[in-house]
Amino acid sequence: MTTNSSTSPGELAGKKEWIGLAVLILPTLLLSLDLSVLILAIPHVTADLHPSSAQMLWIVDIYGFTIAGLLVTMGNLGDRIGHRRLLMIGAALFSVASAVAAWSSSAEMLIAARAGLGIAGSTMMPTMLGLISTMFRNAKQRAVAISVQTSFFMVGMAIGPLVGGVMLSAFWWGSVFLLGLPVMGLLLVVAPILLPEHRAAGAGFKLDLLSIVLSMATILPVIYGLKELARGSSVVVSLVVLAAGLLFGVAFVRRQRRLADPLLDVRLLGRPAFSGALGMMLLGGSTISGIILLFNQYLQLVLGLSPLNSGLWLIPYTVGMVAGYMVSPGLAQRFRPAVVIAAGMMVSLVGFVLLTQVPASGGLVITVLGTVLATAGLSPMLVLGIGLVMGSAPPEKAGAAGAISQTSNELGVAFGIAAFGSIATAVYRGTAEVPAGVPSDVAAAAREGIAEGTAAAGSLPGDLAGSLLTAIREAFTSGFAGVAIVCAVLMVVLATVALLLFRHVPKSGQEPAPEAESIPDEVPAGETV
Numbered sequence: 001m002t003t004n005s006s007t008s009p010g011e012l013a014g015k016k017e018w019i020g021l022a023v024l025i026l027p028t029l030l031l032s033l034d035l036s037v038l039i040l041a042i043p044h045v046t047a048d049l050h051p052s053s054a055q056m057l058w059i060v061d062i063y064g065f066t067i068a069g070l071l072v073t074m075g076n077l078g079d080r081i082g083h084r085r086l087l088m089i090g091a092a093l094f095s096v097a098s099a100v101a102a103w104s105s106s107a108e109m110l111i112a113a114r115a116g117l118g119i120a121g122s123t124m125m126p127t128m129l130g131l132i133s134t135m136f137r138n139a140k141q142r143a144v145a146i147s148v149q150t151s152f153f154m155v156g157m158a159i160g161p162l163v164g165g166v167m168l169s170a171f172w173w174g175s176v177f178l179l180g181l182p183v184m185g186l187l188l189v190v191a192p193i194l195l196p197e198h199r200a201a202g203a204g205f206k207l208d209l210l211s212i213v214l215s216m217a218t219i220l221p222v223i224y225g226l227k228e229l230a231r232g233s234s235v236v237v238s239l240v241v242l243a244a245g246l247l248f249g250v251a252f253v254r255r256q257r258r259l260a261d262p263l264l265d266v267r268l269l270g271r272p273a274f275s276g277a278l279g280m281m282l283l284g285g286s287t288i289s290g291i292i293l294l295f296n297q298y299l300q301l302v303l304g305l306s307p308l309n310s311g312l313w314l315i316p317y318t319v320g321m322v323a324g325y326m327v328s329p330g331l332a333q334r335f336r337p338a339v340v341i342a343a344g345m346m347v348s349l350v351g352f353v354l355l356t357q358v359p360a361s362g363g364l365v366i367t368v369l370g371t372v373l374a375t376a377g378l379s380p381m382l383v384l385g386i387g388l389v390m391g392s393a394p395p396e397k398a399g400a401a402g403a404i405s406q407t408s409n410e411l412g413v414a415f416g417i418a419a420f421g422s423i424a425t426a427v428y429r430g431t432a433e434v435p436a437g438v439p440s441d442v443a444a445a446a447r448e449g450i451a452e453g454t455a456a457a458g459s460l461p462g463d464l465a466g467s468l469l470t471a472i473r474e475a476f477t478s479g480f481a482g483v484a485i486v487c488a489v490l491m492v493v494l495a496t497v498a499l500l501l502f503r504h505v506p507k508s509g510q511e512p513a514p515e516a517e518s519i520p521d522e523v524p525a526g527e528t529v
Helices: 015-036 039-049 053-081 083-102 107-135 139-170 173-177 180-194 209-231 235-258 266-270 272-302 307-313 315-334 337-355 364-376 379-392 395-431 440-448 450-457 462-501
Strands: none
Touching (some): 015 083, 015 139, 015 180, 039 139, 083 107, 083 173, 107 379, 107 395, 139 315, 209 235, 209 395, 235 266, 266 272, 272 379, 272 450, 272 462, 337 379, 337 462, 364 462, 395 462, 440 450, 440 462
16 A cells, blocks of 8 residues: 555544645545535526437436446446546546536537536535545544544535525526535645545456446446436336346346456445445435435425425434534444444434324424434434445555445445335325316326326316315325325334444454454455456
8 A cells, every 4th residue: 555644543633634625525524525416506507508308317317426326436436547647637537617607508518518517516515524534543533534524424414505506596506516626726725635546455446447437337227227216207117127137136146256356346235234334325325315305305295395495404414414414433432333333323213203193284394303403313324334335445455445335335325216206106196186177187197196187286176175185195195104104114124234234343442352353254356458
């Protein structure tokens, strides 16, 4: 391994490392903000560029798709050429793509620019975790650093729509993309001074191209299929796409086992703390994404709040999660991570029980409180899970470990929206009772979903429209409650699994038990091409 880090394993990081963390927070905030800042700009983009419906979907989705598809490749590349170097390459690309997006003159140009932003994001996300792992070798400090970085990612997601609204009130829609230019410019100036370089010893620059293709052929179809299921597209087509992605995944794993220098060292998955944390993070992220989707729909479609007001009511859950992120490392120094994670899930259990009681009207307080408890209780699992993943991987695999962690999060978000959205839709359609006298076309729309029913109700006379809205809102809250029940049961299961799976993981900062860190025997290497 080659590194100019000033810290050796276990040594406490100094002022330079903490200032370096502050530098890494800036792109973290920007990357997460860029995931949501476009939301309010969509009408302006539509009016200016006149994209087709398919092009509009690609404008919104291509950023996340590109990041998810390239995370594993870029994490591995960072281990080979250096995390700081790849971070700076990504920052330069992000700046160029931001400028192109801001002044796009066609839908195709904006799609290409958003793809460029996604490529840049895929280089930066895993390298930032890799750099944190390098800079903070002490387990206690690394846990705090990860919690800070994760907190700012959540803050960026929460304030994205608000920042977008402020920018759009004063400037044109392209201005939302220019936020990245000063941030990335500052990063390019100070990164060589404050951030260490780190790459794996003996790792060649050459990447196995077939492995790259197989990794993308695995991740992209899975995420695309889950998104299409969530949108209500053809179930058969979505399942075929998902199956294709899983088959490519099998081929990818088999190839990694044969390579002497694999793109992804699948032996890492044999470490209980590593694979267990990934699984918990995927399910926890799924739960959060699914419940926030329904919470936002409840605010707008049931309570009738505007998108801006709905965004403001999302802030309490963000504050709760950030608080959970910040206190979890300290708790993990006093209690084993298994206990902290399980206790957090019991807090979530209380929140989900509250959400089973959400009414069809006047339920703002109980819904906000339930959502805050449900999501905040999962924050120890998320932040400590990242720490378990990064701590379980050797330093030379830090970039790859960070990439796997981020990929698990991307899959979790897509899976949660698809799975819990489907459950809520099924309950809705099974309980929606359309009042007598509603025209057949409006009744058909109402049975499809609350958004369609709310829109169709606008064509009805006052009393009949009110009766229909009451019926579909009650059906939606029944679906919301159904999802909350499923999540409550899931919390009990995950808490039990955490207590069993991580029982040997010591308190933060203590040396791990030998059996907890056992590594599977290396499989024989075969052909390298």
